[in-house]
Amino acid sequence: MAVGTAKIKSAGAAQSPLLGFAMFSPAVLYIVLLIGAPFVLAIFYAFSDARIGGGQLHYVGLENFRSIMQSPSFRQAVKNSIIFTICAQIIVLVCSNILSIALEKPFRGRGLVRFLILLPWVAPVSLGTIGWKWILDSIYSVITWLLIWLGFVNRYTPPMWLGQENLAMASVILVHCWRLIPFSTVILLAGRTAIPKEIPEAAAIDGAGFWRTLFQINLPMMIPILGVAVLFGTIFTFTDMTVVYILTNGGPYDSTQTLPNLAFSQGIQGSDLAAGAAISVFLIPVLVVIAYLMLRVAHRAEVN
Amino acid sequence: MAVVETRKLTKVFKQGELGAVNEVDLVTREGEFLVFLGPSGSGKTTLLRMIAGLESPTAGEILIGGKVVNDLTPRERRIAMVFQSYALYPHLSVYNNIAFPLKAQKVAKNLHKEKVEWAASLLGIQGLLKRKPRELSGGERQRVALARAIVREPAVFLLDEPLSNLDAKLRLSAREELERFHRRVGTTTIYVTHDQVEAMAMGDRVMVLNKGVVRQLGTPKDVYDDPADTFVATFLGSPPMNLIETEDLIIGFRPEHFRLAEDMKELDKVPFKFRVENVEYLGAEFILAGFLVGGKADGKKVIARLLLGHNFEIGSTYDFAVPERQLKFFDRTTEKKVPARALSWQ
Numbered sequence: 001m002a003v004g005t006a007k008i009k010s011a012g013a014a015q016s017p018l019l020g021f022a023m024f025s026p027a028v029l030y031i032v033l034l035i036g037a038p039f040v041l042a043i044f045y046a047f048s049d050a051r052i053g054g055g056q057l058h059y060v061g062l063e064n065f066r067s068i069m070q071s072p073s074f075r076q077a078v079k080n081s082i083i084f085t086i087c088a089q090i091i092v093l094v095c096s097n098i099l100s101i102a103l104e105k106p107f108r109g110r111g112l113v114r115f116l117i118l119l120p121w122v123a124p125v126s127l128g129t130i131g132w133k134w135i136l137d138s139i140y141s142v143i144t145w146l147l148i149w150l151g152f153v154n155r156y157t158p159p160m161w162l163g164q165e166n167l168a169m170a171s172v173i174l175v176h177c178w179r180l181i182p183f184s185t186v187i188l189l190a191g192r193t194a195i196p197k198e199i200p201e202a203a204a205i206d207g208a209g210f211w212r213t214l215f216q217i218n219l220p221m222m223i224p225i226l227g228v229a230v231l232f233g234t235i236f237t238f239t240d241m242t243v244v245y246i247l248t249n250g251g252p253y254d255s256t257q258t259l260p261n262l263a264f265s266q267g268i269q270g271s272d273l274a275a276g277a278a279i280s281v282f283l284i285p286v287l288v289v290i291a292y293l294m295l296r297v298a299h300r301a302e303v304n
Numbered sequence: 305m306a307v308v309e310t311r312k313l314t315k316v317f318k319q320g321e322l323g324a325v326n327e328v329d330l331v332t333r334e335g336e337f338l339v340f341l342g343p344s345g346s347g348k349t350t351l352l353r354m355i356a357g358l359e360s361p362t363a364g365e366i367l368i369g370g371k372v373v374n375d376l377t378p379r380e381r382r383i384a385m386v387f388q389s390y391a392l393y394p395h396l397s398v399y400n401n402i403a404f405p406l407k408a409q410k411v412a413k414n415l416h417k418e419k420v421e422w423a424a425s426l427l428g429i430q431g432l433l434k435r436k437p438r439e440l441s442g443g444e445r446q447r448v449a450l451a452r453a454i455v456r457e458p459a460v461f462l463l464d465e466p467l468s469n470l471d472a473k474l475r476l477s478a479r480e481e482l483e484r485f486h487r488r489v490g491t492t493t494i495y496v497t498h499d500q501v502e503a504m505a506m507g508d509r510v511m512v513l514n515k516g517v518v519r520q521l522g523t524p525k526d527v528y529d530d531p532a533d534t535f536v537a538t539f540l541g542s543p544p545m546n547l548i549e550t551e552d553l554i555i556g557f558r559p560e561h562f563r564l565a566e567d568m569k570e571l572d573k574v575p576f577k578f579r580v581e582n583v584e585y586l587g588a589e590f591i592l593a594g595f596l597v598g599g600k601a602d603g604k605k606v607i608a609r610l611l612l613g614h615n616f617e618i619g620s621t622y623d624f625a626v627p628e629r630q631l632k633f634f635d636r637t638t639e640k641k642v643p644a645r646a647l648s649w650q
Contacts, residue, residue, distance in 0.1 A: 198391035201358050206452070207379035207408035216404075220395045 045277035052271040064278035074279065076254045077262040084173060084244075084258055085237045091177045092233055093226070096184035100192050101214075103185070121182035129246040132175045136161035136247070165255035168248050172256045176243045180236060184229045191225030192218065223297065231294035235287060259283055306369030306382075306459040306492060308332045308355055313364035315350050315516075324350045326516040327364065332494065337486050339507035340496045343539070347516035348496045349464055355494065356385050356462050369459060379409065384453035385462040388469065390445045392437040398424075398448050399433040405456045423455040427485070442470045443478055450482075454489060461486075461493040467502060479505060500540050504528065512536045530632075531556075534639040537632065543591060546606040549636065555647070556632040559591070559609035565625040572628035574647075576601070578608065579621045590616065597621055 046064055048057045068074045103114060120128055135142055138160050147153040161171045195218060203213045219226070241260035244250060250257035250265065259279055267276015309332070315325040325347040332338050340348035353359040355366055357378035366373050373381050384405075393401050402420045411419070424430045427447040437445060446466055453461060466482070467475045483506055486493055497503055503510045504524040511521040512535070520532035531537035531545070537556050538544040545556045565575055577597040584591040592608040608624065616622070633642045 196389060196391065198387045198389050199393065202385070202387060202391035203393075203404070203408070204358065205356060205378045205383065205385045206405035207456070208404070209379075209408075212408055217393060221393075223395075 042277045042280050045273050046281045048274055050273040050277070052268075052273055060274070064274045065282070068275055068278050068282070073254050073257060073262060077250075077257040077259050077279075080169070080254075080256060081238060081258045083169070084176070084256075085234055087173050088176050088180065088237045089230060089233050091173070092180045092184050093230065095177065095181050096188050096229070097219075099181065099185045100188040103189055104192055117185060118182045120179050121186075125179065125242045126246060128179065129175060129243050132171075132178070133162075133247055136171050136175075138163055162248050163252055165252060168252060168256045172244055172247055175247060176237060176240065179243070180233055183236075184233055187225060187229045187232075188222065191222040191229075194225070195221050227294050227297045231291065234290050234294070238287060238290070239283065307334055307367075308460055308492065308494065309365075309367040309370075310351075310355070311365040311367070313351070313354060313366060314362050315347070315354060315359060316362045323347075323362070323516050325354065325361075328513075328516075328518055330511065330518070330521070332492055333508075335490045335492055336508040337483075337493045337495065337506060339503040339510045340494065340513060341498070341500060341503040341507075341510050341539075342513035343498055345515075346498075346513040348498075348513050350516075351513070352385075352462050352464055352494060352496050355460075356383055357381050382459040383462055384456065384458035384460070386446075386449045386453050386464065386466045388465040390437075390449040390466070390469075392445060392448055392452075394437050396436075397433065398429065398435050398437070398440070401437065401448055402433075402452045402455050405452060409456055411456070419455055420451075423451040426454060426488070427451045443474050446470065446478055447481075450485065454491075458491065461491050463493065463495045465497055466495075467497070468499070482506065500542070504540070512539060514539070530641075532641050534634050537634070543607045543609065545632070547634075548596075548601050548604045548606070550600060550647075552636050553642070553645075554634040554636055554639065556634060557626045557630050559607045561626050561630040562606060562608040562624055563610060563626075564614065565623040568625050568627065570627040570629075573625040574628055574631065575623060575625045576606075577621050578606070578624040580616050580618055583616050583618060588612070590614075592616060 047059060047061060049060050049063075050057055099117060103110060103117070134140065138158075141158070141161060143161070144153065144158045148155050148158065153159065159167055162168050199217060199221070200213055203217045208217065239260055241258065241264055244256055244258050244261045245264065248256045250261050259282065263276045263279035266272050266279065267274075270276075308330070310328050310330045313325060313328045313330075314323050316323040328347075328351060340351060342348045350359060354361050355368075357373070357376060357380075361374065368381055368383070378385075393404065396404065399420055402423055403416050406416050406419060420433070421430065424433060427450055429444065429447050429451060432440060432444060432448070437448065440448065446469075449466070463482075467478055470478055479502060486506075495502075495506060507524055509522060510524055510527050512519045512527055514535050520527050520536045522530075527536055528540050531540065534547060534554055534556070538547065541558060543559050545558050546562065548555045562576075562578075565573065576599075578592075579594045579597050580592050581594040582592070584593075589612065590608075590610045592610065594606065594608075596602060596604045596606060629644075631644065631647075633644055634640060635642050
């Protein structure tokens with residue numbers, strides 16, 4: 001009976017190819033219009049002299065790339081993007097591992113804690129970041145107030161969280177981590193629960209303590225899922241501009257400038273579409289290499 | 305080597321609920337092969353996990369080698385355990401799986417190779433040391449799990465249904481291998497199973513559990529020939545013991561003792577008329593199902609197990625009998641064994 005219906009359905013689809021086309025066209029349209037077209041346009045602009053409000057377009061070859069390579073802002077942004085991504089990934093991995101271990105075993109109120117931990121991921125990025133901007137404000141910072149109250153900081157020379165070069169970078173990284181940790185925690189929690197219960201138990205019987213079980217049994221078994229978490233985290237971090245844009249807009253003195261924010265500020269705010277496009281296109285090979293490496297790690301671990 | 309002892313060991317998972325294990329008292333003997341036998345949910349695995357230190361008891365004491373180990377971690381108890389799924393470390397080679405306990409217990413590095421090779425040769429898996437667990441068959445995995453357990457020379461071996469993942473053919477050879485292995489190493493071993501054949505075949509002693517309570521502890525012969533209650537009587541044996549309820553007693557006899565009266569040489573026998581309702585031919589024997597006719601036990605269903613040599617017709621009534629000394633008596637309310645007594649069946 002079920003086979004019969006399936007046959008009729010597929011026969012119907014075969015008779016009207018239009019139906020099949022209508023079914024998948026929204027997805028294709030979405031990808032073509034919102035991802036494909038801007039992507040092609042960006043590559044096109046990157047080799048032209050496009051300006052906002054400018055008239056004719058001219059092919060300029062690699063001129064845009066040559067000029068951004070020479071710009072100190074760009075070199076700073078490349079360096080910052082790498083630092084930003086690597087530091088954020090390390091912190092996120094360590095913290096989300098700790099959290100996933102803490103949340104694995106049932107305890108009273110675990111559901112509530114899981115919900116609270118997920119909040120930063122669920123809340124709109126811009127709202128959360130604006131909240132952090134307030135927390136890190138030069139005058140109204142609640143952190144500074146707390147540190148003064150505890151006596152760690154001099155009331156007359158308080159730290160400027162977003163105004164000093166190193167502190168600004170640290171602040172941007174930490175706020176970004178705050179946002180990514182929930183996501184990573186959920187992924188690692190899934191990976192951890194996928195390990196059969198007997199395996200850590202066997203390790204306990206074999207005499208392994210907490211650290212040995214973690215580093216020699218659990219984490220190696222979680223490599224595929226860790227790969228997924230790092231892959232997504234890296235891409236989210238490397239391409240993210242919201243946190244930097246809202247907190248510092250790349251300042252002070254480009255000390256927190258990252259590639260996406262630089263592309264936006266030069267291309268849109270600075271009207272130099274061609275330079276912005278060239279900076280964005282510069283991200284692509286980097287991301288492709290990262291994606292390839294991560295997928296290979298994940299695949300190899302899966303095969304093993 | 306050491307003796308495992310439990311005193312009033314109890315585990316209650318949810319407060320207010322019946323315990324998974326209730327006040328179990330147990331003393332193993334040096335070097336024996338002890339089997340925990342029971343249906344699923346009988347608490348046998350929970351009991352084993354408490355001895356291993358994977359589950360903490362709600363009440364009672366566990367002693368290993370005369371020392372209370374309730375508060376010791378599994379590693380401090382010097383036990384080894386083989387899990388039902390074997391729980392091999394999938395990312396480590398067989399060599400590293402076997403070497404893991406040595407590393408974890410900080411055995412001097414230069415001894416690792418020698419010990420791993422010793423354990424591997426004991427189980428005949430020297431050729432597999434470089435492989436990963438996923439490249440092994442079920443039987444090979446079991447041997448690796450045993451090698452990993454034996455390598456640190458534990459005081460006690462705990463085995464949790466290690467044969468249940470094997471197919472029937474392999475199970476028989478793996479069983480023999482386990483028996484030989486135990487004879488060779490002579491370590492006190494506790495073996496959990498729900499399979500009565502395994503229990504009878506392998507155990508020096510069998511502890512029958514049901515609903516977290518020990519029903520009987522004895523040699524396979526004891527629990528089979530002299531069951532302590534109706535649960536043990538029906539759990540062991542296939543087909544199970546026939547039970548016939550009378551006013552204040554339950555009378556039991558095994559299907560193999562229920563035979564044609566004319567074949568029986570015993571002088572003291574209890575005769576029955578048996579109406580055959582179903583005949584199963586099993587190659588070496590018949591299983592006859594039917595009911596008793598006449599007397600107090602009229603209409604009671606019974607099963608007989610007979611060797612070949614007769615023809616039985618469905619629907620016919622035959623003269624059967626049970627040797628009197630093979631009758632077991634149980635109290636009707638407590639279902640516990642009571643001394644034999646004379647009965648009139650008419």
